[in-house]
Amino acid sequence: MQASTTVLIPFDNSYARELTGLYVAWQPAQVAAPRLLFFNDELAEELGLDAQALRGEEGASIFAGNTVPQGAQPIAQAYAGHQFGGFSPQLGDGRALLLGEIIDRQGHRRDLAFKGSGRTPFSRGGDGRAAVGPMLREVLIGEAMHALGIPTTRALAVAGTGESVVREEMLPGAVLTRVASSHLRVGTFQFFAARGEIDKLRQLAEYAIARHDPDLTGAPGRYLALLRRVAQRQARLIAQWMNVGFIHGVMNTDNMTISGETIDYGPCAFLEAYDPQAVFSSIDSQGRYAYGNQPGIAQWNLARLAEALLPLIVEDASEAAADRAVAEATAVIQAFPDLYQAALLRGQRAKLGLADTAAANDATDAALARDWLALLQAQQVDFTLGWRRLADAAGGDEAPLQALFAQPQALHEWLILWRQRCAEEGAVAPPARAEHMRRASPWIIPRNQRVEEALQAASREGDMAPFERLLAALRDPWQELPANAAFAEPAPAAVTACYRTFCGT
Numbered sequence: 076m077q078a079s080t081t082v083l084i085p086f087d088n089s090y091a092r093e094l095t096g097l098y099v100a101w102q103p104a105q106v107a108a109p110r111l112l113f114f115n116d117e118l119a120e121e122l123g124l125d126a127q128a129l130r131g132e133e134g135a136s137i138f139a140g141n142t143v144p145q146g147a148q149p150i151a152q153a154y155a156g157h158q159f160g161g162f163s164p165q166l167g168d169g170r171a172l173l174l175g176e177i178i179d180r181q182g183h184r185r186d187l188a189f190k191g192s193g194r195t196p197f198s199r200g201g202d203g204r205a206a207v208g209p210m211l212r213e214v215l216i217g218e219a220m221h222a223l224g225i226p227t228t229r230a231l232a233v234a235g236t237g238e239s240v241v242r243e244e245m246l247p248g249a250v251l252t253r254v255a256s257s258h259l260r261v262g263t264f265q266f267f268a269a270r271g272e273i274d275k276l277r278q279l280a281e282y283a284i285a286r287h288d289p290d291l292t293g294a295p296g297r298y299l300a301l302l303r304r305v306a307q308r309q310a311r312l313i314a315q316w317m318n319v320g321f322i323h324g325v326m327n328t329d330n331m332t333i334s335g336e337t338i339d340y341g342p343c344a345f346l347e348a349y350d351p352q353a354v355f356s357s358i359d360s361q362g363r364y365a366y367g368n369q370p371g372i373a374q375w376n377l378a379r380l381a382e383a384l385l386p387l388i389v390e391d392a393s394e395a396a397a398d399r400a401v402a403e404a405t406a407v408i409q410a411f412p413d414l415y416q417a418a419l420l421r422g423q424r425a426k427l428g429l430a431d432t433a434a435a436n437d438a439t440d441a442a443l444a445r446d447w448l449a450l451l452q453a454q455q456v457d458f459t460l461g462w463r464r465l466a467d468a469a470g471g472d473e474a475p476l477q478a479l480f481a482q483p484q485a486l487h488e489w490l491i492l493w494r495q496r497c498a499e500e501g502a503v504a505p506p507a508r509a510e511h512m513r514r515a516s517p518w519i520i521p522r523n524q525r526v527e528e529a530l531q532a533a534s535r536e537g538d539m540a541p542f543e544r545l546l547a548a549l550r551d552p553w554q555e556l557p558a559n560a561a562f563a564e565p566a567p568a569a570v571t572a573c574y575r576t577f578c579g580t
């Protein structure tokens with residue numbers, strides 16, 4: 076293996092430096108024929124990297140894992156996790172490696188990590204590899220989420236390996252380079268808590284605080300405060316998911332971040348017709364991670380984080396206050412539904428065209444949103460288009476909205492209440508209200524059928540054109556550009572009813 080001589084990526088590896096004993100140093104596997112399939116120029120720019128240099132042959136070699144760039148310190152991170160409710164004490168980076176961290180142009184520390192870079196000591200029965208389709212899927216959904224303003228990890232690059240991976244069929248292999256504000260998960264804390272390694276747990280908590288909540292550094296009660304911060308971030312995140320119809324599909328505790336970014340786009344999907352029970356993942360037969368269950372699951376996962384942090388929270392309190400510390404941690408978890416509801420309502424108000432956020436109107440506005448969603452559900456209206464056409468109605472054009480409803484009478488009754496509520500806000504010009512609403516409800520989401528088409532073409536035929544077209548549309552979700560009309564169309568109900576997603580293994 077050849078080490079690069081120029082510094083292409085200015086690494087500063089705090090995790091490897093400060094958390095000795097919490098990871099295993101490891102090297103990516105060598106692959107046959109590196110080829111760059113995707114490179115994210117915009118993200119490279121944000122990171123202060125030389126896109127031109129990284130797009131070349133050397134970049135392909137780096138992003139396939141064949142050349143470890145100067146300054147990188149690849150490590151496999153340890154973590155545990157509750158998977159579908161059952162605890163796995165050792166998961167860890169089974170096919171991933173943290174290459175290192177860089178400081179972006181805004182001064183934020185970002186992880187660069189591989190996925191699909193070969194076996195590690197955490198691989199268990201897995202081959203450590205990834206296929207082109209699922210890695211490009213991470214690109215599409217991550218870029219879509221980013222364009223929608225939702226905190227997310229993002230793909231910097233996908234490199235084809237020139238090798239096949241064995242799944243139900245042989246598939247072309249790939250390595251993803253993922254950028255995250257960190258890869259700290261609820262499951263990372265669970266790993267050390269479950270082993271009773273309290274010193275390491277404390278080291279990890281201090282590291283997380285320094286990285287994500289630096290204002291809490293050294294503060295009394297900081298472990299409890301960390302829990303509270305994570306709960307706040309997750310409440311906001313899940314509310315954003317719900318307001319665009321995103322279903323993560325595998326909300327195991329190892330897939331929930333401390334940073335509040337969405338991570339691990341495996342069997343995720345977007346709603347078409349509004350249905351709280353929607354499940355697309357082939358492995359989620361019980362519907363544990365159904366669309367409407369996500370807020371409750373987030374709370375459940377946070378309770379697992381609270382348990383993991385408890386030894387620190389108790390130790391942190393004086394002996395007399397230990398009981399109270401436990402009660403306070405419990406209170407943080409119990410407060411989650413209210414935090415979530417508040418975040419949800421903030422988003423819903425924007426989608427309803429309401430600028431007013433007076434607490435006195437909370438109950439009315441929440442009921443207005445609930446009734447609207449009930450209407451969408453009863454008449455199986457496409458979630459994304461329903462909201463979008465409501466904006467048209469605010470601007471004076473009601474026909475496109477009516478066309479989505481088989482029985483418009485119920486819609487008319489709701490519209491009367493909604494118009495009354497809007498009128499209470501005084502004289503907002505209809506076009507201005509409509510424009511505001513269009514900034515809160517996208518026209519383009521990654522529709523499942525379109526995503527599959529793009530991935531099939533890339534994986535089966537090596538044809539990247541459909542992927543490129545879809546990616547361009549997803550990066551511009553707000554404007555109704557005629558060229559993107561095909562990406563805004565709902566799939567036929569029968570297609571959605573049969574749609575299944577699979578874990579990205």
Ligand code: AMP
Binds near residue numbers: 166201202341578
């Ligand atoms: P995920 O479903 O991607 O969140 O992965 C769950 C766990 O399984 C993580 O510990 C992964 O590293 C591990 N894993 C998933 N796929 C593979 C694979 N092909 N080889 C080794 N480990 C894997």
Ligand code: MG
Binds near residue numbers: 330339
């Ligand atoms: Mg995962």
